[in-house]
């Protein structure tokens with residue numbers, strides 16, 4: 647059983663890159679589940695219902711997100727309607743949407759629990775993602791041992807710490823948000839596949855997916871700057887996790903960088 651996880655899709659260039667690579671990746675790896683972090687898929691910030699539908703049509707089974715999910719207001723109502731789109735689970739209950747779900751792509755096939763969490767270091771002051779992750783895993787375990795956590799966080803230490811905290815409890819802990827793929831993929835001793843950051847899907851001639859001149863303008867002047875997704879040298883970043891559906895333990899992890 648394979649889970650394909652694709653790192654943050656940045657705007658139209660990222661969506662085009664995903665559309666061109668996904669059929670080839672599917673053919674080669676035959677993933678059972680396809681997960682895409684989509685928080686920046688609309689213009690580089692946020693997501694719209696139309697673009698979420700476009701990503702489902704391309705082959706995504708579940709969309710995860712992060713702090714930018716709130717950038718486009720039209721997604722709020724959609725978050726309440728569409729169970730396949732997740733926002734981080736550690737926001738207050740009053741916000742739209744849900745932070746986890748159990749998904750079955752083929753009738754009678756394996757079920758995958760997906761948990762989306764946001765870090766707290768240099769980010770929002772949210773509910774403790776560590777304690778909540780273990781609580782949600784206990785809830786999901788009744789339905790399936792296969793559980794993937796998308797931990798949308800800024801610092802490597804917080805992501806690494808959650809990996810250890812969930813070793814043997816989750817099938818995989820995959821980091822997102824920093825848009826630079828890390829090379830530390832491994833299977834932790836108790837069977838959890840771990841990667842600090844899956845990277846991004848978008849233009850490589852950029853600063854984390856945004857036109858480099860605009861990012862530099864912000865750094866050089868400290869003035870507000872309009873950011874646009876960069877189209878040049880697109881690449882798809884992601885990771886493939888192999889797991890035993892009977893135990894939920896990971897048996898393989900492989901990073902993907904397609905350009």
Ligand SMILES: [Fe+2]
Nearest residue numbers: 712713714823
């Ligand atoms: Fe983010």
